[in-house]
Amino acid sequence: SQQGEEDPQALSIQEGENATMNCSYKTSINNLQWYRQNSGRGLVHLILIRSNEREKHSGRLRVTLDTSKKSSSLLITASRAADTASYFCATEKIGDDKIIFGKGTRLHILP
Amino acid sequence: DTAVSQTPKYLVTQMGNDKSIKCEQNLGHDTMYWYKQDSKKFLKIMFSYNNKELIINETVPNRFSPKSPDKAHLNLHINSLELGDSAVYFCASSQSRSYNEQFFGPGTRLTVL
Helix, strand or coil: CCCCEEECCEEEEECCCCEEEEEECCCCEEEEEEEEECCCCCEEEEEEEECCCCEEEECCEEEEEECCCCEEEEEECCCCHHHCEEEEEEEEECCCCCEEECCCEEEEEEC | CCCEEEECCEEEECCCCCEEEEEEECCCCCEEEEEEECCCCCEEEEEEEECCEEEEECCCCCCEEEEEEECCEEEEEECCCCHHHCEEEEEEEECECCECCCEECCCEEEEEC
């Protein structure tokens, strides 16, 4: 069954603006990951945040995790055209070997 | 020097046929996966192998049979293809079953006519 759900489903912003995507999940997790998928390509791992972490940075990416609200956010600062892609959160439930992907947010950066 | 490779990239076939998709990773990873991504981009795990041993087998029709001849390869054979099998199939690998960062192949777009 689906664990994570991204919000919004689609997002269009101007180049240079910040993009924020959210992920909500249902059960307690070990960790949460964000992946990017460019059109016609495989997924690329962006960042992993563990359940005991609240915030993590990687370049222009900032991820937060609120385990009390069972939610995470991905912030992309100073967006670029190359950031146009679908972004997925993936959660690993406690006691599980697999990760479950959400439906994704389609991000479109306008020139 | 591609990390995770899949063949073929595109597969168009008639209903009822049997087809295989191959996957290879050169990362030295222990764990490999097959995912199905439907037309709405929903990505669902199908199988996972760890060191050639099946560890995840989701509710997938028996027509789908994975095979791992060694830990660098995980193939997917599909018998009696149906229209609903049309999707993009992704292979992925991770360092181990407990190390979750996954590396994905480019996908195989299967179209069943």
